[in-house]
Amino acid sequence: MRTYEKCARNFFRIRTSKTQDLKSFRISTYEKPGEAEVPRPFSLRQKPGPNIQVLRLSAFPFGNALMGMEAGPVSKRLEGKVAAITGGNQGIGLGIAQRFNQEGAAVSICYRSDKEGTEKVAEGLRSGGGKAVAIQADISKLADGQRFISETVSQLGALDIFVNNAGVEKRANFWEVTEADYDFVLDVNLKGLFFVTQAAVRYLMQVKRPGKIINISSVHEELPFPHFSSYCASKGGLKMLTRNLSIELAPFNITINNIAPGAIETPINKNLLNDPVKLKSLLEHIPLRRLGKPEDVASIAAFLASEESSYVTGTTFVVDGGLTWNYEEQ
Numbered sequence: 654m655r656t657y658e659k660c661a662r663n664f665f666r667i668r669t670s671k672t673q674d675l676k677s678f679r680i681s682t683y684e685k686p687g688e689a690e691v692p693r694p695f696s697l698r699q700k701p702g703p704n705i706q707v708l709r710l711s712a713f714p715f716g717n718a719l720m721g722m723e724a725g726p727v728s729k730r731l732e733g734k735v736a737a738i739t740g741g742n743q744g745i746g747l748g749i750a751q752r753f754n755q756e757g758a759a760v761s762i763c764y765r766s767d768k769e770g771t772e773k774v775a776e777g778l779r780s781g782g783g784k785a786v787a788i789q790a791d792i793s794k795l796a797d798g799q800r801f802i803s804e805t806v807s808q809l810g811a812l813d814i815f816v817n818n819a820g821v822e823k824r825a826n827f828w829e830v831t832e833a834d835y836d837f838v839l840d841v842n843l844k845g846l847f848f849v850t851q852a853a854v855r856y857l858m859q860v861k862r863p864g865k866i867i868n869i870s871s872v873h874e875e876l877p878f879p880h881f882s883s884y885c886a887s888k889g890g891l892k893m894l895t896r897n898l899s900i901e902l903a904p905f906n907i908t909i910n911n912i913a914p915g916a917i918e919t920p921i922n923k924n925l926l927n928d929p930v931k932l933k934s935l936l937e938h939i940p941l942r943r944l945g946k947p948e949d950v951a952s953i954a955a956f957l958a959s960e961e962s963s964y965v966t967g968t969t970f971v972v973d974g975g976l977t978w979n980y981e982e983q
Contacts, residue, residue: 730959730961731955731958735809736760736812736814736958738761738763739801740764740819741818745950746819749818750778752955754782755781756959758814761785761786761787761805762786765789788801788805792846793845798845799848802852802853802856813862814865815865816867817867817868819841820869820871821842822884830882838883838884839886843894863906864907866902867958868910869911870891871884875977888913903966910962910969911970913973914950914973915974917972918946919947942974944974945974
């Protein structure tokens with residue numbers, strides 16, 4: 654007789670040192686087809702009812718017994734693919750690298766100066782069973798961006814997915830922005846992105862290979878962000894660049910899309926995270942009442958990198974907990 658344990662093992666990868674520790678999960682189920690799924694705690698050895706279908710394990714653990722357990726879809730959507738991620742050594746980029754590894758892709762991540770830290774990140778990815786390499790490249794420099802692509806191909810054998818994740822911002826009143834400030838932001842966020850993407854596209858065209866390009870934009874490709882005019886200019890430019898390239902690249906079976914995160918718990922937001930007053934004010938404007946996590950962005954990136962998104966190009970996926978439609982600048 655099938656039990657929840659057998660059912661779950663058919664749908665999920667579960668790794669634990671002791672089978673008897675698998676006692677309580679929250680399993681999303683529905684009673685009848687068409688009904689919304691309802692999270693309920695069940696024993697994995699409980700006999701399923703005739704109208705209960707296991708959809709997925711949606712939250713865990715419920716106790717220390719489940720520490721070290723992993724769960725995820727059996728199928729790996731990115732198996733055999735190679736992804737290059739700019740700035741993939743922390744924050745959203747690292748979250749994407751981890752997710753891509755879990756989905757079966759080999760990944761390259763680049764760093765500007767933190768060789769030791771990034772090598773540790775790559776080693777961590779490899780220790781989890783993934784394939785990962787760290788490559789030095791300053792994306793604001795055209796030659797470095799081109800080398801990042803060529804070294805990815807040299808070390809991993811190919812390139813299928815390219816993620817423009819590296820980004821910077823600098824706060825200043827518009828009338829006080831210097832040329833150096835402006836160049837610092839635009840050279841990474843738009844100019845460098847433009848030419849490293851060009852290098853990736855040239856490779857894909859040369860080898861006649863389809864490809865996926867994913868840009869990590871921002872809600873500020875749409876929303877004003879006072880005192881960050883150069884940042885908004887870079888993200889607004891990226892929005893239009895993506896729209897334009899979706900038309901140019903479509904004949905080569907290369908898709909390109911943006912992800913626009915809202916407030917995410919990453920190092921770039923460390924000042925916000927350390928300011929309880931500002932954080933409270935922001936959370937009041939996010940309908941879901943929480944900050945996003947890198948995993949929230951990574952899940953969309955995995956979809957866009959997979960064949961499930963093969964008919965999607967030239968658009969932006971907003972990941973902001975509802976902030977965009979409930980936003981008031983303080």
